[in-house]
Amino acid sequence: MLSFTRWKATLILxxxxxxxxLAAPNIMPQSWVDKLPRAMRTHMTLGLDLxxxxxxxxxxxxDEVRRSMLENLRDDVRRxxxxxxxxxxxxxxxxxSVVVRLREGQNADLALTExxxxxxxxxxxxxxxxxxxxxxxxxxxxxxxxATEAGIRDKVSRAVTQSIEVVRRRIDQLGTTEPVIQRQGIxxxxxxxPGERDPQRLKTIIGQTAKLEFRMVDQxxxxxxxxxxxxxxxxxxxxxxxKEGNRVVQQVPYVIQRRVIVSGEELVxxxxxxxxxxxxxxxxxxxxSSGGRKFAQATTENVNRPFAIILDNKVVSAPVIRExxxxxxGQISGRFxxxxxxxxxxxxxxxxxxxxxxxxxxxTVGASLGQDSITSGTRAAIIxxxxxxxxxxxxxxxxxxxxxxxxxxxxxMMFGLxxxxxxxxTLPGIAGIVxxxxxxxxxxxLIFERIREEVRSGRSVIASIDGGFTKAMGTIMDANITQLxxxxxxxxxxxxxxxxxxxxxxxxIITTMFTAITxxxxxxxxxxxxxKPARVPM
Amino acid sequence: xRLLRLIPDDTSFPFMKFRPFAFGLSALISMxxxxxxxxxxxxxGIDFKGGTLVELQAKQGxxxxxxxxxxxxxxxxxxxxxxxxxxxxxxxxxYGEQPGGEPGQQAALRRVRALxxxxxxxxxxxxxxxTVSSELVQMSVIGVILSxxxxxxxxxxxxxxQFAVAAMxxxxxxxxxxxxxxxxxxxxxxxxxxxxxxxxxxxxLNDTVVVFDRIREMMRKHKxxxxxxxxxxxxxxxxxxxxxxxxxxxxxxxxLFFFGGEVIQGFxxxxxxxxxxxxxxxxxxxxxxxxxxxxxQGGFGTARAEAEDGEGATAKAKA
Numbered sequence: 001m002l003s004f005t006r007w008k009a010t011l012i013l014x015x016x017x018x019x020x021x022l023a024a025p026n027i028m029p030q031s032w033v034d035k036l037p038r039a040m041r042t043h044m045t046l047g048l049d050l051x052x053x054x055x056x057x058x059x060x061x062x063d064e065v066r067r068s069m070l071e072n073l074r075d076d077v078r079r080x081x082x083x084x085x086x087x088x089x090x091x092x093x094x095x096x097s098v099v100v101r102l103r104e105g106q107n108a109d110l111a112l113t114e115x116x117x118x119x120x121x122x123x124x125x126x127x128x129x130x131x132x133x134x135x136x137x138x139x140x141x142x143x144x145x146x147a148t149e150a151g152i153r154d155k156v157s158r159a160v161t162q163s164i165e166v167v168r169r170r171i172d173q174l175g176t177t178e179p180v181i182q183r184q185g186i187x188x189x190x191x192x193x194p195g196e197r198d199p200q201r202l203k204t205i206i207g208q209t210a211k212l213e214f215r216m217v218d219q220x221x222x223x224x225x226x227x228x229x230x231x232x233x234x235x236x237x238x239x240x241x242x243k244e245g246n247r248v249v250q251q252v253p254y255v256i257q258r259r260v261i262v263s264g265e266e267l268v269x270x271x272x273x274x275x276x277x278x279x280x281x282x283x284x285x286x287x288x289s290s291g292g293r294k295f296a297q298a299t300t301e302n303v304n305r306p307f308a309i310i311l312d313n314k315v316v317s318a319p320v321i322r323e324x325x326x327x328x329x330g331q332i333s334g335r336f337x338x339x340x341x342x343x344x345x346x347x348x349x350x351x352x353x354x355x356x357x358x359x360x361x362x363x364t365v366g367a368s369l370g371q372d373s374i375t376s377g378t379r380a381a382i383i384x385x386x387x388x389x390x391x392x393x394x395x396x397x398x399x400x401x402x403x404x405x406x407x408x409x410x411x412x413m414m415f416g417l418x419x420x421x422x423x424x425x426t427l428p429g430i431a432g433i434v435x436x437x438x439x440x441x442x443x444x445x446l447i448f449e450r451i452r453e454e455v456r457s458g459r460s461v462i463a464s465i466d467g468g469f470t471k472a473m474g475t476i477m478d479a480n481i482t483q484l485x486x487x488x489x490x491x492x493x494x495x496x497x498x499x500x501x502x503x504x505x506x507x508x509i510i511t512t513m514f515t516a517i518t519x520x521x522x523x524x525x526x527x528x529x530x531x532k533p534a535r536v537p538m
Numbered sequence: 539x540r541l542l543r544l545i546p547d548d549t550s551f552p553f554m555k556f557r558p559f560a561f562g563l564s565a566l567i568s569m570x571x572x573x574x575x576x577x578x579x580x581x582x583g584i585d586f587k588g589g590t591l592v593e594l595q596a597k598q599g600x601x602x603x604x605x606x607x608x609x610x611x612x613x614x615x616x617x618x619x620x621x622x623x624x625x626x627x628x629x630x631x632x633y634g635e636q637p638g639g640e641p642g643q644q645a646a647l648r649r650v651r652a653l654x655x656x657x658x659x660x661x662x663x664x665x666x667x668x669t670v671s672s673e674l675v676q677m678s679v680i681g682v683i684l685s686x687x688x689x690x691x692x693x694x695x696x697x698x699x700q701f702a703v704a705a706m707x708x709x710x711x712x713x714x715x716x717x718x719x720x721x722x723x724x725x726x727x728x729x730x731x732x733x734x735x736x737x738x739x740x741x742x743l744n745d746t747v748v749v750f751d752r753i754r755e756m757m758r759k760h761k762x763x764x765x766x767x768x769x770x771x772x773x774x775x776x777x778x779x780x781x782x783x784x785x786x787x788x789x790x791x792x793x794l795f796f797f798g799g800e801v802i803q804g805f806x807x808x809x810x811x812x813x814x815x816x817x818x819x820x821x822x823x824x825x826x827x828x829x830x831x832x833x834x835q836g837g838f839g840t841a842r843a844e845a846e847d848g849e850g851a852t853a854k855a856k857a
Contacts, residue, residue, distance in 0.1 A: 049801070057670060059640070199663065200651070203644065358640040362647075362665040369593065369661040369801075376799035384793020388786045394542040395782060428730060431794055431802055435737070435809075438790030439744075442783040446748065449779040456547065475751040478696055479744040485692060486685040486740035490733060493681040498733045505737065538541055 004525055012522055015514070016409055019416030026419060042419040045178075046194075047426035047500060050374050052367035053194035054202055057360050060163055060187045062156045064355040066096065069147060069155050073118070073134065074098045077145055080114050089141075097146035104141070112138050115145060122154045156187055159354040164189055167357075169350035170205050189357070199364045209312045209356050210347035212264030214295065216257045217306040217318055223253040234258050238308070240315035243335070254315050256308050261298040266291025270348035272341035275333065281341035283332045285348060292328025300324040309334070311344070377430040384434045385411075392441055396448055398537050402523045403444040403516075410440050410515040414508050428501035436508030442479070443516030447472040448538065455536050462528070464536055469521055476517065484509050544785065545778040553773050553821060554766040554829070560822035564711055571714045574721040581720070583728030584664060586678075588635035588671035590615075590647055593662040594654060596627040603629060606654070613649040624800035628661070640667040678732040682713065685736055689743055697750060700831040705746050708824035712742045715815040716808055725804045734808045741787065742816030745780060746824045752776050753825065765833055769825045784817045 004012075025033050025043045033041055048055050070093055077098050081088055087103040102111060119134040133151030137144050164181055167189060171179045180192035196202055218235040231237055235255050242250040270285040287295055298307070299321050308318040309332050317334035336344065365373075389407065393400040414433060418425065451468030459467060487506035494502055527533075584591050594601065603620050606629060610618050615633045623630040636646040643665050651660065666674075686709055693702040716735050720727045752772040760768060788810065795806040 059669070200648070358667075359644055359665070360640050360667040361670045362644075362663065364660075364663045366659065366661040368595070368659070373799055373801060376797060377802075380794045380796075380798035382793075383797050384790040387789035387793055391542075391786060391789055395544075397541050427799075427802055428733065428805065431798065431805065434790045434794050435787065438787035439741070439783070441786050442744070442779075445779050445782045445786075449776075449782075452547070452778075453775065475748055478751055479747045482689050482692060482743040482747050483740040485688045486736050486743070489681055489685040489688065490736045493677050493684075494729075494733065498729055501730075501733050501737075505740075 004522060009522060012518055016413070016519065019413040022416035022419045023412050026415060042416075042422070044415070044418050044423055044425045046370075046374070047424045047429065048192055048194060048363070048370075049365050049427045050370050050377070050425065051194050052197070052365050052370035053192065054196045054199045055361075055363040056191045056199075056202070056206065057184065057362075058163075058167070058189040058191060058206065058357040059360045060156065060160050060189070060354075061356045061358060062152075062159075062187050065156050065159045066147070066152055068355070069152065070096070070098060073145060073147065076118055077115065080118065081111060084110060084114050086111050086114075094144070095146075096152065097144050099142060099144050101142045106141075108138070108141060111143060112136070115143055118145060122150055153186070160187055160189065162354045163357060166351050166353050167191060167206060170346065173346045173350060174202075174205070188360070195367070196364075197367065199362065203359060203362075205343060205346065206357060207359070208347055209353045210264065210344075210350070211312050211352040212267070212348060213310045214261045214263070214298075215259065215308050215310055216261065216298070216302060217308050218255040218257050219305065221255055223255055226255045227253060231255050238310060238313060238315050240318070240334075252315070254308060254318055256310065256315070261307070262287060262291045262294045264348055264352050266294075267348055270345040272336075272338070272345040273331075274338075275331070278333065280333060281336040281338055283336070283341050283345045283348065284329065285332065286329040289328070295328065295330070296324060296326045300326075373427050377427050381430055381434045381437075385437045388437050388441065392444075396538050398527075399444075399448055399451075399524075400538075402520050402527070403441055403448070405523060406444060406515040406520045407437055407440050409519055410508070410511050411437060413511040413515065414504065417507055417511065418504065423503055424500055425504075426500035428498060429504045432501045432504030433508065436505060436512065439483075440508060440512040440516065443472075443476045443512055444520055446475055446479075447516065447520070451536060452538060461533055461536055465524060465528070469517075473517070476513065480509050480513055543778075544781050547778075549774045549777055550770070551774060551777070552770055554770050554826060556822065557826040557829075560826065564819075564823060567718055568711070568714050571718040571721065574718065578721055578724070580717070580727045581724040583726040583731070584632070584666045584671070585728040586671055586675050588643075588666050588668045590633055590636075590643060590650075590666075591662070591664045592631040592647075592650065592660060593623060594629045594631060594658040595661050596629075597657055597659055600626040601629045601658070606631075606658075609653055610650065613646065613653055615646045615650060628800075629658075635668060635671075640669070643667050674729055678729065681732060682735060682739070685739060686710070689739075693747070693750075697754060700828055700833050701750050701754075703831055704824045704827040705743060705750070707827055708746055708819040709739055709742060711819050711823050712738055712812065712815050715819075716812055719808055719811045723807075725807065730802070730805045731808060734805050734812065737809060738812030738816055741813060742819055745783070745816055745820040748779065749773060749776055749820050749825055753828070765829055769828065773821055773825055780817060780821070784813055787813050 021040065022042045025036065025041055033043075074091065074093070077100055078088070078091060081100070081102075086106050089101040089103045091098070091100045093099070102108060115136050119132040119136060122129055122131050122133055129150065131148065131150040133148060133154060135146045135148050137146070160183055164183060168179075168181050171181065171191070171193065176193050176196055178194060180190065182190045184190045191206065193202060218232060220232055223237065226232075226235070226237055232255075235257050237253050238256045240252040240254065241248045242252065266288050268286050268288045270283055273282055273284050274280075275282045303321050303323060306318045306320045309316045316332060319333075332344070385407075389404045392403050392407075396403060411433065414436065423429075447468050450472045451464050454464035454467040484506060487502050487509065490502035491499055491506060596602075601622070603622065607618065607620055610620075610631065615636060617633065619630075619632040621630050622628065631650070633646070636642040638645065647663065647665055654660075686706060689709070690702045690706050693705050713735060716738055719725070720731060725731075749772060752775060753769060756763070756768050756772045760771075763771070791806050791810050791813065795803060795810060798806060
């Protein structure tokens, strides 16, 4: 037990040195770090609770995803039947399905064959699941096209993926550094923006779906007529909100055609600008070529009639077309401020979310609190560690010194490994490190107490020390593994700061086993060789 | 150099004699916890019940809590709790879940901010919506149960079932005692409290396992010794280690408690209590329970095998 082969000793020193190198960039000045090769720039990131920032948990509105999935399905069913000249008695929703009833005397077999072409394999041509998104069945003259569970799940999943893309584009536009955008579970997105001071602005930008549409105003009825009766079948009533500050003071109804002339997807650019003639803020935009063509055609056909610019189902403005707009670019006006026009331009450039996002959890930490936490966390860590080091030295003397060196190496190794995996250091994480310092010496305490027992039972120096290390081994393993189990569970179940705590504590337990068992032993062996002591000094 | 010794060598304190007192005390604490839980209850934080927490710093001078309270009535968010938090210019504002689901929470926060933005800087906000809070509760309960079970299984494999059961009862005792801390101090019980409960479970088990390891070793060495005496010998011989480790952990936590700032003070306070409780339970709960679980007297595998066949027992012990 007490002999170290040369290569083993080298390995220990290499491990210690390597982790020191990994930990070093954390405390170097930035100018030194920049000179290092990229692979050596390992460092920990400070958690939001330490550097300040915004943490938002966003949830994709899966009901909305399902609803729009069904609406698209209804349109598909209607189109398929119309293309085959099949006449529909009625068409409606029932739970997660679209139910259609044909008029009498229609070719039901043809309808079934054609409707069966609607379902698609989930995952496209390379699908491995073999599951379809819809399920078609016939009940007499009625047909039920039902969305399958797998189909809905797939749609929601794709909506989340798409939302992550859009959120990323929007956040990138803000020019913040290193935001974290991650999928969480089935329908959630974790967004962390370090350093962001204004959660409100972030939420305004994330919270808008930004679905832009250009649609014609239906002039066959007035808004009042539509409100008292029913709007025409292919039109709906939408409102323009007149605001004073943040309060909506008036809602102006419009009758708007369902058909969309051009949508926001066909925009290639949008910029906020100040229109000097009208003395108001506007958003200038440009369509791609197909969007430009559609817009040109619609404006040519509808000169002197109003069209509506609709954002998230609200009318932004409804200008009258004075002349055909052929250049593929245009201008949106509608009581904007400098800020709101800039925001809208940003949202249009980044694209629309497939479904609304709601904030289900929000945690923000101001930069000043973060700085306070770093200061107090570091101070507490240093003071706590000094307490422990002094106490251990007082208890074990020279051996205490060995243990203390091992504890310090242990902390360095922890920092090294945390840097290697690019872990996030949080305030509870610092607590985990301090706690590790307190508990890390446990393995050494177990060994030293064993050595003392051996000495008391009258063994020689070498035999006592050897016996101490050997006999404490099993206990150290059992004790640390039980503790590691709770850490692993905490890590998998915990979120944010708690995860950071579990990670540092767990990693600390692992490095402790190395430093206490191997590194301390190495120090003791060197001491034995150099001084050939006649008794154990404790 | 004279070295520090908190525990003298070769103690022979009759721990097992105290077990009726110890069990009595633990029963009392558990009763108090249950009564306290039913009458006073936990001060459940926003992580678990949903709601909003805002930490404010007065831009000038001291925070005026009375004036702030009147002002915040205008936000119409129901019952608002205000408390000084770590300094005369710092205030913690808390209110419960608002109607209207997730958007309702956001709207309420906007109303609150609009009222205070002029005089106070917002240092921290936490809004936990109804969906997340119920998930966190679920996750925490699963976490605590799962870790107790996982350790139970590990101990069952490494030792014998009596040890696993005794460790589990001792762990449940620790969890109860920590709950008592949260109930009687009315400290916020939130997601970091779960982290501290799990850490204490880990610490206490670590302690228990060290004692158990020694008990097992003693059982192999002294086959004729009565169980109670044997447990006393095992506990006494590990006593020095138990106190030293408890002291180092306690010292490290003290550093955090006094200098680590307000944000983690509750977290470290509960762990300070946990270290004491965990150490106590390893000695006075886990070990004595072994007697009641019929260690050696009723079919403890290794012991019986040893009595019948020394060879087989050694082989088993090595494995």
